[in-house]
Amino acid sequence: MYEGALQSLVDELGRLPGVGPKSAQRIAFHLVAGEDADARRLAATIVRVRETVTTCTRCFSVAEQPLCRVCRDERRDHGLICVVEEARDVFAIERTRDFAGAYHVLGGALSPLDGVGPDELRVAELEARVAEGGVHEVILAMNTNGAGEATAAFLSRRLAGTGPRVTRLASGLPAGGDLDYADEVTLSRAFAGRREA
Amino acid sequence: MSRSYRDRGVVLRTQRLGEADRIVTLLLEGRGLTRTAAKGARRPGSRIGARLEPFAVVDVELHRGRTFEVVRQVETVEANAALRADDRLWAAASVLAEVVLHVAVEGERDHGLQRLLRAGLAALATAPAEPDVFVDAFLLRAASAVGFPVRTGSCARCDAPGPHAHLSVVGGGTLCGDCAGEGTQRVGAGVVAAVRTLADDGAWQALPGLAREAGPDRVRAGSYARAYAEHHLDRRLRSYDAVERPGPGSPEVRE
Numbered sequence A: 001m002y003e004g005a006l007q008s009l010v011d012e013l014g015r016l017p018g019v020g021p022k023s024a025q026r027i028a029f030h031l032v033a034g035e036d037a038d039a040r041r042l043a044a045t046i047v048r049v050r051e052t053v054t055t056c057t058r059c060f061s062v063a064e065q066p067l068c069r070v071c072r073d074e075r076r077d078h079g080l081i082c083v084v085e086e087a088r089d090v091f092a093i094e095r096t097r098d099f100a101g102a103y104h105v106l107g108g109a110l111s112p113l114d115g116v117g118p119d120e121l122r123v124a125e126l127e128a129r130v131a132e133g134g135v136h137e138v139i140l141a142m143n144t145n146g147a148g149e150a151t152a153a154f155l156s157r158r159l160a161g162t163g164p165r166v167t168r169l170a171s172g173l174p175a176g177g178d179l180d181y182a183d184e185v186t187l188s189r190a191f192a193g194r195r196e197a
Numbered sequence B: 001m002s003r004s005y006r007d008r009g010v011v012l013r014t015q016r017l018g019e020a021d022r023i024v025t026l027l028l029e030g031r032g033l034t035r036t037a038a039k040g041a042r043r044p045g046s047r048i049g050a051r052l053e054p055f056a057v058v059d060v061e062l063h064r065g066r067t068f069e070v071v072r073q074v075e076t077v078e079a080n081a082a083l084r085a086d087d088r089l090w091a092a093a094s095v096l097a098e099v100v101l102h103v104a105v106e107g108e109r110d111h112g113l114q115r116l117l118r119a120g121l122a123a124l125a126t127a128p129a130e131p132d133v134f135v136d137a138f139l140l141r142a143a144s145a146v147g148f149p150v151r152t153g154s155c156a157r158c159d160a161p162g163p164h165a166h167l168s169v170v171g172g173g174t175l176c177g178d179c180a181g182e183g184t185q186r187v188g189a190g191v192v193a194a195v196r197t198l199a200d201d202g203a204w205q206a207l208p209g210l211a212r213e214a215g216p217d218r219v220r221a222g223s224y225a226r227a228y229a230e231h232h233l234d235r236r237l238r239s240y241d242a243v244e245r246p247g248p249g250s251p252e253v254r255e
Helices: A004-014 A021-033 A036-052 A087-094 A123-131 A146-159 A184-192 B087-103 B111-124 B131-145 B189-199 B204-213 B216-232 B238-242
Strands: A077-084 A101-105 A137-140 A165-168 B004-017 B021-028 B032-038 B057-063 B069-078 B166-168 B173-175
Touching (some): A004 A021, A077 A123, A146 B087, B004 B111, B021 B111, B087 B238, B131 B189, B166 B189, B189 B216
Antiparallel strands (some): B004 B057, B021 B032, B057 B069
């Protein structure tokens, strides 16, 4: 539709997740109409991210050094490992400022339909971390959907008897919600996970 | 004409869509295979997300959209939550879903397949000790539901009354001595009986007994069921490899 570089930019932006043709066009025109320095800074940042951001060799979260910021932090409890599906889950938990342990990024969840089994996830690496010793608790913080539940069940079995306590995140009613708006699955879990008042 | 309608069906698969939505593929009673968009289903507070999990039986109100039907409301008929709480059952149920995703047709109702899927999931949801035998049974029963019944009472080629001792994947069941070609494997009566039990539509309650008692015959019948389904449905079932099987048994029947 457009000429040369502009069309290439629209095409490239349109390949990004969540960016449709209309949005790609809008972003492209924003960049064309904006300051030259802004566009150059964005381009340089993308290049720098590609060149410097890698995977932490211990927890497989994103890092700019062999170990990520969390794994380098000696004030954190490295015997407490929170297992998550994706690296972005690390940042969701970090935003709470309530967790001072370490992480392990599995790289997904069990999905037989997609050919994702234990060998496609970083399960062996988790088991190796536990086998090294010093781990007193593994928290399974998978998504609360079917794949996440099945993955947590699998990890519970695999880690049973290896030493550390294995726990799951509580699941139930969302904060700020009315009880009568809750679906029955969530409500059932809330009942199952009730605690002393 | 209203663009909204209600139907009942089974959630076969969910996939991420955009920021917080999901594509939910359902086998509906009235419309067969249907791809829907569940807006906001991945948000923790979503009223529909928890109900639209794989293998749940749901009543849905759908709105006709341009690319997908859009989910308006969901009510749980049968949550089948046990199938998500155990990775072994999750893997087994995934095979059922993979088969149905392959053979079901968009827009075409199929009562036989719907009934079979719901019965298979309900049987698995009782958390049997050996879910693999239910998977093997489903494979033969699904093949039958779409026109490839396995024959064990007579020769699948010439109708000569049985029992016969040659078991053939390509031939469609047992073959008599005259019809069995070179390379067709002779099997014991126990294997043929195990195949018959697996294929016997409706007898889900007999399967735990088969798992307990048939031993190597059941393992061999299971490998036959997989080969039979993959050949006649013309698809390699990749979720099948995720199902835990009993230890090494008799050699496979692949011919």
